[in-house]
Amino acid sequence: MTTFTAAEASILLFKTRKVEVIRMRELLLLIVCLTFALPTASQIRPVEKDERPTGVNVTPAPERFPAKYEGGMFGYGKREDGTIRIDDINERIVFYAKDGKEKFSLSFDDMQMIYPESRSVTSNTGNIVRNIPLPGSMLGGLIKEKWRYIIINFNDADADVRGAVSFKLSSKELLESVIHTVGKKAGMTQRGDAYYRPRQQKSDT
Incomplete structure (x- = not known):
């Protein structure tokens, strides 16, 4: 069974928490990106308007x-x-x-x-x-x-x-x-x- 001194345990705990903090920052950054990107890309839009005269150059079905x-x-x-x-x-x-x-x-x-x-x-x-x-x-x-x-x-x-x-x-x-x-x-x-x-x-x- 591996044993650690108090100093080694403190260092290991610090490194573990540091990794968790980094991962949490990455997750928060992803959420922020989704928050700003998705509404812009996928918001409900009104029916698209076609500037050309209706029925002109429409391909026959x-x-x-x-x-x-x-x-x-x-x-x-x-x-x-x-x-x-x-x-x-x-x-x-x-x-x-x-x-x-x-x-x-x-x-x-x-x-x-x-x-x-x-x-x-x-x-x-x-x-x-x-x-x-x-x-x-x-x-x-x-x-x-x-x-x-x-x-x-x-x-x-x-x-x-x-x-x-x-x-x-x-x-x-x-x-x-x-x-x-x-x-x-x-x-x-x-x-x-x-x-x-x-x-x-x-x-x-």
Whole structure:
């Protein structure tokens, strides 16, 4: 068994505490850096404005593209990943599940409005950092990412009801191209970054 004199024990204790102080300073420096860096990099921002005229030079949407169904269609309450196809021949969009089976469709004529929506949520990285049992880990909640959705208001002619179906898309560019392409194909009128179907004026007889 190793024994230490009082002087040696004091020196060893001093060195141990010195190492602890250095580590604590490093941790505090990291927390300070995160405190000033994260809010600036990940603060919630308003919807980005595009200075170019809306609809100009927007790339046409692909015939098929991945999308996550978020809800809104009568009889289909489960959220799921799949694929949307723009069916020009039958004038509709079709949502397919992962297995390739058609789930439902929405005709161009039933569409009343189509527009984008974005939400800022805590990213997966932020959730991981937030759950680390260390001082300052709560700052992980400030690490955000933006999710983009396409919202389609429609009239269901068969059920004689109105609804709004939403899909999550992978990027801003895809969102813009889908809204522009579908809005044009459905014969709707553009207003900003959205398309709508004007109310028909009743003629006096």
